[in-house]
Structure formats: structure tokens, C-alpha cells
Amino acid sequence: MLTEPFATAVTEHRVSAWGRWGRIVSVPATAPAIIGRLARDFEIVWVSAWGHNAHTALREALGLPDVPWRFLPVQFGKARAVAAYAGDRPWALVHDGLDDEPSESGTVVRVDPRRGLDQVDAEKLVEAVHGLPYREIHRRGSRP
Amino acid sequence: MIHDQQAAVDVGTAYGFTPGSPLEQIARVGPGTPMGEVLRRYWQPVALTDKVTQTPQRVRVLGEDLLLFRDGTGRPGLLYPRCCHRGASLYYGGVEENGIRCCYHGWVFDVEGRCLEQPCEPELGLHRDRVRQPWYPVTERYGLVWAYMGPPERKPVLPRYDVFEELGPGQAVHADDSGFSGGGPAELDFNWVSHWENVMDPFHVPILHARFSGNQFVPEMAIMPEVSFSYLDHGIRSESTRTLPDGRTLRRVTEAVFPNLRVVADPRLSLGACDVLGWVVPVDDENFKIFTLFRSADPDRLSQMRTAFGGKRWAELNDEEHRRMPGDYEAQSSQGRISLHTDDHLTTTDQGVTMLRRMMARVARQVADGGDPPGLVFDEKDELVCVRGGNYIEPLTDDSAEATP
Numbered sequence: 001m002l003t004e005p006f007a008t009a010v011t012e013h014r015v016s017a018w019g020r021w022g023r024i025v026s027v028p029a030t031a032p033a034i035i036g037r038l039a040r041d042f043e044i045v046w047v048s049a050w051g052h053n054a055h056t057a058l059r060e061a062l063g064l065p066d067v068p069w070r071f072l073p074v075q076f077g078k079a080r081a082v083a084a085y086a087g088d089r090p091w092a093l094v095h096d097g098l099d100d101e102p103s104e105s106g107t108v109v110r111v112d113p114r115r116g117l118d119q120v121d122a123e124k125l126v127e128a129v130h131g132l133p134y135r136e137i138h139r140r141g142s143r144p
Numbered sequence: 145m146i147h148d149q150q151a152a153v154d155v156g157t158a159y160g161f162t163p164g165s166p167l168e169q170i171a172r173v174g175p176g177t178p179m180g181e182v183l184r185r186y187w188q189p190v191a192l193t194d195k196v197t198q199t200p201q202r203v204r205v206l207g208e209d210l211l212l213f214r215d216g217t218g219r220p221g222l223l224y225p226r227c228c229h230r231g232a233s234l235y236y237g238g239v240e241e242n243g244i245r246c247c248y249h250g251w252v253f254d255v256e257g258r259c260l261e262q263p264c265e266p267e268l269g270l271h272r273d274r275v276r277q278p279w280y281p282v283t284e285r286y287g288l289v290w291a292y293m294g295p296p297e298r299k300p301v302l303p304r305y306d307v308f309e310e311l312g313p314g315q316a317v318h319a320d321d322s323g324f325s326g327g328g329p330a331e332l333d334f335n336w337v338s339h340w341e342n343v344m345d346p347f348h349v350p351i352l353h354a355r356f357s358g359n360q361f362v363p364e365m366a367i368m369p370e371v372s373f374s375y376l377d378h379g380i381r382s383e384s385t386r387t388l389p390d391g392r393t394l395r396r397v398t399e400a401v402f403p404n405l406r407v408v409a410d411p412r413l414s415l416g417a418c419d420v421l422g423w424v425v426p427v428d429d430e431n432f433k434i435f436t437l438f439r440s441a442d443p444d445r446l447s448q449m450r451t452a453f454g455g456k457r458w459a460e461l462n463d464e465e466h467r468r469m470p471g472d473y474e475a476q477s478s479q480g481r482i483s484l485h486t487d488d489h490l491t492t493t494d495q496g497v498t499m500l501r502r503m504m505a506r507v508a509r510q511v512a513d514g515g516d517p518p519g520l521v522f523d524e525k526d527e528l529v530c531v532r533g534g535n536y537i538e539p540l541t542d543d544s545a546e547a548t549p
Contacts, residue, residue, distance in 0.1 A: 003375070003502060003503075003506060004375055017492060019370060020368075020370055020371070020492075020493060021370065021371045021372070021373065021492055021493055021495060022370065022371070022372045022373075023372060023373045023374065023495065024372075024374065049490040049491065049492075049494070049495075049498050050491070050492050051491055051492070053491070053492040057492070073489065075486075075488065075489065075490055076164065076485075076486040077486070099167070099486075113502070113506065
């Protein structure tokens with residue numbers, strides 16, 4: 001979801017998760033394709049304040065699979081949490097949060113909240129993570 | 145086997161727990177801090193007009209200690225208190241027709257810090273115009289004294305609000321500094337953000353103010369709402385929808401207007417646009433005040449609206465009653481003098497809080513980069529602000545258009 005003023009083309013969606021709240025969000029028009037490409041090489045996990053609601057809420061807007069991806073229940077220190085989850089696997093975090101996410105073992109892709117995933121070059125990111133030393137890429141679903 | 149081992153070991157104990165930290169960029173308000181610089185770009189209420197007299201009074205605003213007084217001609221002044229001559233406090237000074245005289249060597253400063261007199265010097269100070277006591281611009285409107293503490297070249301116009309410009313018969317605009325909506329003392333002893341983000345937290349209402357402490361407002365507020373959140377140019381809006389027992393729909397529209405104006409629809413459900421507006425003004429990082437304006441024919445309307453706990457006012461409760469019937473003050477102050485935001489586990493029903501924090505951080509960056517924060521008015525022709533928050537009932541008919549703002 002992007003923050004105004006947008007710096008890229010967007011599509012608008014009214015999202016919710018099992019009712020109770022609703023919101024019109026704008027996502028980059030390119031986001032579904034970028035996520036689809038990343039999902040071919042990465043196991044994607046949510047690290048969002050939206051927690052388990054994120055996948056349900058954004059499924060349609062982003063063209064996500066029916067079975068939700070996992071989520072990590074953290075909102076700060078996300079890079080640390082992803083590193084712990086990834087174990088010996090290489091990893092990347094796409095981050096538009098308020099705080100910095102320093103990382104020693106993976107790649108943090110800092111994106112402008114006005115552009116979001118549109119700023120992610122999926123091919124380059126896959127290539128970069130494949131190129132991380134001494135680690136073996138585990139295909140999605142093959143976590144040891 | 146692994147499963148059994150895990151079950152035998154306690155998980156999540158407090159042993160070794162390290163507390164988190166505040167989001168400094170939104171919590172701190174002093175000069176030079178990101179949010180402090182945002183707050184300084186707007187006119188801020190600093191006192192009730194009636195309370196500013198010829199007796200100088202110390203005020204602390206946005207972490208700055210200042211001196212507020214009214215000169216003999218009736219003009220309010222807000223000065224840095226340390227006399228620019230040799231540092232004695234002007235708090236001990238004497239207010240005269242055109243300014244305040246320092247008790248130490250008698251230098252006189254007007255409400256804009258000009259030195260008018262240096263009585264020990266030849267001809268009352270031949271070079272007195274070379275010094276200036278640091279001052280801030282102040283003005284009065286709606287029964288409040290407002291100060292502008294930001295960069296002089298970006299001083300905006302003080303806005304007017306439509307709900308205070310269009311008065312009904314017998315109505316007047318009244319000002320209050322008793323901490324209305326804070327649920328506690330007049331000066332609240334914790335970080336302003338804990339209160340400010342509560343404005344965008346509609347889901348606490350049916351819990352804290354109904355289920356937990358009895359109906360602190362009206363029974364309808366015990367109904368769990370469905371809430372829409374949205375970004376506005378000037379802040380965040382929540383729209384809480386409740387289906388009332390008679391089938392009608394109540395829409396409660398609340399806005400957090402930048403940088404610190406709460407437009408909270410009356411939780412006692414008086415209908416129409418919100419005519420009670422509150423400015424959450426930090427005293428410093430750990431204290432704040434709420435200056436409230438309201439429109440009414442009854443100057444006591446606000447005090448009648450204050451939350452009662454089992455028939456008692458907050459100040460009348462003993463410790464056990466505070467524990468048993470917590471309200472906003474108990475919930476928010478117990479988050480800490482400055483909340484440890486990084487320990488929070490926000491979820492989607494905290495979305496308004498998340499949106500507000502994100503917008504605050506974005507605006508702070510914008511200001512740090514030399515831009516203007518949202519909602520500033522530089523031209524008097526644009527000074528009128530329309531208030532959109534309020535309670536609106538949608539009737540049972542299909543056509544509910546007239547009920548919407």
C-alpha cells in the first residue's frame with residue numbers, strides 16, 4: 001500500500017479482513033507482477049502490522065494465492081526477525097517503514113512509501129540474493 | 145520427541161526481557177526535534193485569554209520555558225524569560241503600560257521584545273535598540289491566546305473554524321483548559337502522542353469506555369463498530385459505523401487534524417458536525433495540555449460532558465476506584481511517561497494509529513527537507529476551515545444522502 005502523494009501508477013482497492021474495519025488502499029499497478037516473480041524464487045512471509053490479516057486483506061488486490069503466506073509477528077526489528085526465520089537461507093526484506101532496518105546477513109531493500117514495490121527490480125533482487133555467498137537458495141516450500 | 149521437549153520448557157517468560165524504546169521522531173517536541181519542528185509550524189494555543197493578566201506567569205510550551213503576560217494596553221506578550229541584560233528572570237519583573245520591567249536593572253521590554261528603556265544608562269540607553277529580548281508572536285481568538293513558535297518567514301495565518309463562525313441564537317464560543325477528553329487532571333503527565341493517537345483508536349471505545357468500566361458515555365457506544373480509515377490531505381479520518389437497535393445506522397466521523405487538533409465526534413452522540421475541538425499541546429516530552437473550544441449557549445456544557453465514573457468525577461476517585469473503573473487517563477498514562485512504541489504489537493484494528501504515526505513521520509521528514517506541513521494557510525481568504533467530523537444518523541429510508549456530511 002502506498003502513501004500519498006503517489007510517485008507511480010496505482011490501482012485502488014477497498015480492503016478488509018473478515019469485516020470490522022475497511023480501507024481504500026492504493027497499490028502500485030506493477031505490484032502483482034513483481035510479487036508473482038519474487039514468489040517463484042522466494043518463500044514470501046509477511047512482516048507487517050497487519051499480521052495474519054495482511055494476506056486475506058490484500059489477496060485480491062495483489063493476486064495472491066488462496067493459502068496465506070506465513071507472517072512474522074513483529075513490527076520493529078523486522079530484519080532481525082526475518083534473519084532468524086531464514087536461518088541459513090539468504091533473504092531480502094522490502095521495507096518502507098519509519099525506522100531503519102540494519103542487517104548484517106541479508107538484503108534490505110528500502111523503498112519510498114510513495115512507490116512501494118514499484119521500486120523493486122524483481123530480477124535484480126533475485127539475482128542479488130542468489131549471489132549472496134556461501135548460502136544455498138532453498139526454493140519456496142523447501143525450508144529445512 | 146521435539147514437541148514434548150518444547151512443552152516442558154516455559155516460553156515467553158519475562159526473564160531477560162529487554163524493554164523497547166519510543167519512536168523518538170514523533171514523540172519528542174523540543175526545538176530541533178523532527179515533530180517539534182512540525183508543531184512549531186502552526187499556531188498553538190498557550191493559555192485562556194482570561195488567564196493572561198498583568199501578573200507575569202511561567203508557561204512551558206513544546207519544551208521551552210517562556211513568560212506570558214499582558215501589558216498595560218492589553219496586548220499579550222510571550223517572552224523568553226531570561227533577561228538579555230544579565231539573565232535575571234522577568235518573572236520577577238513588573239508589567240507597565242508598554243511592557244515588562246526587569247527587577248534587576250530595570251530594562252523594559254515590549255511584547256515583541258524591543259528594549260524600551262535601560263534606566264541606568266545615559267539617556268535610558270543610547271543603544272537599547274541593538275538588543276532584543278527573544279519573543280514569540282501571539283494573538284487572541286475564540287478566548288485563547290495563540291503563539292507561533294516557528295520560523296518567522298513561514299508564519300501562517302491563524303485559521304478560523306466554520307463551527308465557531310456560524311453561531312446559533314444565544315450561542316457563544318467558549319474556551320477550556322481543564323484537560324477535557326484527557327479523562328484526568330488539567331495538565332496530563334505523559335507524552336502527548338499517547339493521547340493524540342488515541343483519537344484514531346475507535347476500537348478502544350466499546351472496551352475501555354463500556355465493557356470494562358461500565359457505560360462511560362451512552363449505551364450505543366458499547367456496540368462494536370465497523371470502521372473505515374482514510375488518509376486526508378490534513379490528517380487521518382475514521383468513520384465508525386454502528387447499527388442501532390432500531391435499525392438506523394450511526395456514522396461517527398472522527399479526524400486527527402495535523403498537527404494536533406482532535407475533531408472527535410461527541411461520544412454522547414449529539415448529532416451533526418462536531419462543535420467541540422481540542423488542541424493537544426505538548427508542555428514538553430512528558431506532559432501536555434488540552435485546549436478545547438466549544439460552541440454553546442451554556443458555558444458549563446463542557447463540564448457537564450465530562451466523564452463520570454460511577455457518578456463521581458475523576459478527581460474524586462480513590463485508588464481502588466481508579467483501578468476498578470479506568471478511563472482514558474489510566475489507560476494512556478500507564479503506557480509510560482513516553483510510551484515504548486517499539487514494544488507495541490499493532491494489528492489491523494490499530495490501523496488508525498499506524499496511519500497517524502506514518503503520516504507524522506512523513507510530515508516530519510517533509511519539514512526537515514524544507515517543505516511545508518499540511519493544512520497551513522498563508523492567505524486570509526483561505527483561513528476558514530470546515531469541520532467534517534461529527535455524528536450522523538442515516539435514516540431507514542434508501543435516501544440517506546442528506547445525513548452525510
